Amino acid sequence: MTAKARRRQDARRAVQAAQEPAATPWKARVALAVVALTALWPLCHRALVAGLDVNPWKLGGFAMYTTATPPLLVGVFGEREGRLAAIEPGTLPVDVRTLLRRFEQERHALGALRSPDDVARRVLTARPELDRVVVVVQRMALDPDTARMTARRRQYAYRR
Amino acid sequence: MAAARATALLAVAGGDAPGLVHAKVDGLRRFLLAYGAARSWLWLALDPGTLPSGPLAVSAILLTGCAALAWSARHAALAARLALAVLVVQLAWTFPLTHNHFFLELVAVALLALVDRDGDGETVALEALCWVTALVLLHTGLAKVLHGLYFRGELLAFLVGRGGRFADLFAWLLPADEIARLASYDPMRSGAGPYRVASVPFVVASNLVWMLEMALAPLLLWRRTRPAAAVAAIALVLAIQLGARELGFALLFTNLLLLFVPAAATRTLLPVLGALLLWMIVAAFGWLPGREWLLTGNV
Numbered sequence: 001m002t003a004k005a006r007r008r009q010d011a012r013r014a015v016q017a018a019q020e021p022a023a024t025p026w027k028a029r030v031a032l033a034v035v036a037l038t039a040l041w042p043l044c045h046r047a048l049v050a051g052l053d054v055n056p057w058k059l060g061g062f063a064m065y066t067t068a069t070p071p072l073l074v075g076v077f078g079e080r081e082g083r084l085a086a087i088e089p090g091t092l093p094v095d096v097r098t099l100l101r102r103f104e105q106e107r108h109a110l111g112a113l114r115s116p117d118d119v120a121r122r123v124l125t126a127r128p129e130l131d132r133v134v135v136v137v138q139r140m141a142l143d144p145d146t147a148r149m150t151a152r153r154r155q156y157a158y159r160r
Numbered sequence: 161m162a163a164a165r166a167t168a169l170l171a172v173a174g175g176d177a178p179g180l181v182h183a184k185v186d187g188l189r190r191f192l193l194a195y196g197a198a199r200s201w202l203w204l205a206l207d208p209g210t211l212p213s214g215p216l217a218v219s220a221i222l223l224t225g226c227a228a229l230a231w232s233a234r235h236a237a238l239a240a241r242l243a244l245a246v247l248v249v250q251l252a253w254t255f256p257l258t259h260n261h262f263f264l265e266l267v268a269v270a271l272l273a274l275v276d277r278d279g280d281g282e283t284v285a286l287e288a289l290c291w292v293t294a295l296v297l298l299h300t301g302l303a304k305v306l307h308g309l310y311f312r313g314e315l316l317a318f319l320v321g322r323g324g325r326f327a328d329l330f331a332w333l334l335p336a337d338e339i340a341r342l343a344s345y346d347p348m349r350s351g352a353g354p355y356r357v358a359s360v361p362f363v364v365a366s367n368l369v370w371m372l373e374m375a376l377a378p379l380l381l382w383r384r385t386r387p388a389a390a391v392a393a394i395a396l397v398l399a400i401q402l403g404a405r406e407l408g409f410a411l412l413f414t415n416l417l418l419l420f421v422p423a424a425a426t427r428t429l430l431p432v433l434g435a436l437l438l439w440m441i442v443a444a445f446g447w448l449p450g451r452e453w454l455l456t457g458n459v
Contacts, residue, residue, distance in 0.1 A: 025163030027274045027281045031288035032166040034271060038292045042299040046306055056303065058256060060263035062296050063303035065326070065404070068318045070347045109256040140348055142318055144308035148353030149345075 053111030053139065053152065068142040068149075072108045074116075076100070076123060079132035087123065096122045107137060112154065120158040133158045173290035173381050174283060176422070184419055185282045186236065187427025188289070189272050191415050193230045193243050196265060197223035198437040199408060200250070202459045205444035206451075211253055222246050240272040259458070261409040267292055268416065286419065293416040294380045297393060301373030313366035317342055317355040325456065329403030333362040372396050380420050390420035405457030407440070 045061030048054040056063035076087045089097055099119055106114045116135040123133050135156045143150045176184065200220035204213060223246055229239035247266050251258060271288050274281040309315035319326040320334060321342030331339055338357050345352040357363070376396070379389035394417045401410035411433070418425040426433070440459070443450030 024280060027284050028163045028166040028170065031170060031271060031274060031284045034267060035170070035288050035291040035295070038267065038295045042303065046303065056307065057260065058258070060258075060260055061303065062260055062264075062299045063307070064260055064300070064406075064409075065315065065319075066303045066307040067309060068315060068347065073348070106256055114256075140350070142309060142314060142353075142355060144311075144314065146354065147312070147314045147317075147356045148351055149347050149349065151350040 048111070048113075052113055054113060055109045055111065058109040068140070069108075070140045070149075072104055073136075073138040073140075074100070074104050074107070075136040075138075076119070077134040077136065078123070078127060078130040079134070080130055084132075084134065087127070092123065093126050096126050108139075116156050117158075120156065124158065124160055131160055167284065170284060170287040170291065172287075173294070174287040175383055176286070178283070180422070180424060181282050181286050182279060183424030183427055185272065185275060185286055187424050187430060188268070188415060188419065189236060189240055189275075190227070190230045190430055191426050191433055192265065192268055192272065192412075193223065193227040193239055194434060194437055195411060195415075196243055196247065196269065197227045198441050199262075199265075199459060201441045202444045202454070205441070205446075206455055206459065215253070219246050219250055234277065237273075237275055237277045240269060240275065244269050244273045259408070261406075261412055264292075264296060264409075264416075265412060268412075289416065290380070290419050293413070293419065294377045296413070297373050297380070298377035301370040301377070304370040304373070310366045310370050312356055313359075313363045314355045316362065316366045317357050318347070321345055321355065322347065325405045325458075326403070329400070330362065330365060333365060334359050369396075369400065380417075386420050387422055390417050393417050393420075405453075407454070407457045408459040411436075 042061045042063065045054070045056075045059055045063065048059070049056050049061070049063070054061075055069060056066050057069060076089070077084050078087045079085075089100055092100070096119075099122055103114065103116055103119045107116070116137070120133045120135055124130060127133075135158075136153060137156075138151050138153045140149050141152055142148075174181075197220060200216065200223050203211060204216050204220055223243055226239040226243040226246070229235040229242070232239075244266075247262075247269055251262065251266060254262065268289060271285045271292070274285045304310045304315075307315075309318075316326070316330050320331045320339060321344075323343065334342075334357060338359065342355065342357070345355070372392070373396070376389050376393045379385040380393065382389075394414055397413050397417065398410060401407075401413070415426050415433070418429075439448060439450065440454060442448045444454050444459075445451075
């Protein structure tokens with residue numbers, strides 16, 4: 001069979017398949033919607049990764065093994081009488097420590113979509129002597145231009 | 161009219177005879193539901209404490225029941241729908257830390273849930289599954305291009321430097337002193353690097369990964385090249401995913417790629433796949449050797 005004849009046969013098959021009353025119409029629409037979502041979501045996901053530091057390995061973007069994702073560094077600092085000092089997580093109540101751990105995991109996946117507001121609020125409640133709480137989030141990234149690690153830091157400050 | 165257009169577009173990935181469509185859908189359903197059950201037991205055995213063990217055990221039991229129901233012609237369609245409900249609950253538990261291959265499993269089961277007991281929806285489901293598989297392959301390659309860390313092998317060099325799963329796959333392409341240099345960098349220190357290597361075979365291998373992923377995706381859809389592209393894609397996926405010990409993704413994606421071969425390959429392979437899943441569960445609980453190996457991988 002020549003290439004032209006084969007192409008004609010393929011086209012005929014596609015038309016036949018389109019004309020077959022096989023599946024209920026809504027099923028074809030749902031299936032196509034799922035296919036469209038699979039086609040488009042990774043592109044939206046890429047925009048979230050670029051703009052909001054979302055983890056490429058998470059949220060179904062199929063971008064595993066595309067970037068280095070070392071562990072996130074999260075530091076909590078408290079200000080008292082104008083002096084800022086690091087708060088050792090071990091000194092916080094258990095529920096705040098649990099929340100902080102959960103924040104670290106969720107932040108690692110969601111990037112800037114996960115703010116530390118709830119963590120800071122709980123730290124301020126647990127430490128009434130503090131005037132201000134600062135949460136610093138640092139993520140290391142591999143820079144494609146230099147092939148070296150760079151630190152991306154974001155700071156969140158909360159007044160009582 | 162819209163439905164006819166949707167059907168025509170989906171049919172690009174189709175073309176199998178109705179008997180083969182049924183055999184492929186049936187085989188994949190049996191595998192996927194068994195895979196979902198095995199994955200849930202493995203989560204329970206290998207990740208205790210990450211999820212509440214009571215509800216997770218209940219979901220594992222339910223998915224095991226669905227896997228058993230998939231073998232009954234009368235109940236197979238219902239099994240996929242029940243499994244979909246359980247998977248949605250598991251997604252809610254694990255979100256946002258959910259693994260990417262779980263999303264793929266969820267999408268595949270959702271498409272299988274479109275199939276009725278009388279077989280209505282089988283063709284549409286199979287065609288959509290083929291599209292999804294080709295698109296995922298395309299996106300895995302495209303994402304590597306967009307992040308720009310494969311052109312000179314930067315990411316693979318980083319992974320080799322970190323040791324672990326991926327290193328075994330590519331480290332043999334590098335001289336020992338290069339590996340030692342990459343391993344000496346502390347990735348938590350700003351400025352660490354450069355994660356670049358002089359080895360040409362290493363850089364070629366790095367670029368071949370995304371090139372093959374992106375090239376094979378359209379070739380899977382084109383009927384003439386489909387079987388050859390499926391074999392090549394399976395070889396690529398098994399080499400990379402098994403090398404990286406991404407067991408879950410390797411099993412799942414290989415069986416999705418088998419949909420492109422002109423035979424009901426998954427159904428034929430079910431005894432082997434079933435034995436493998438069973439061994440994984442038994443080993444994960446420590447009743448057979450292999451727990452340590454499973455712990456180093458990703459299921």
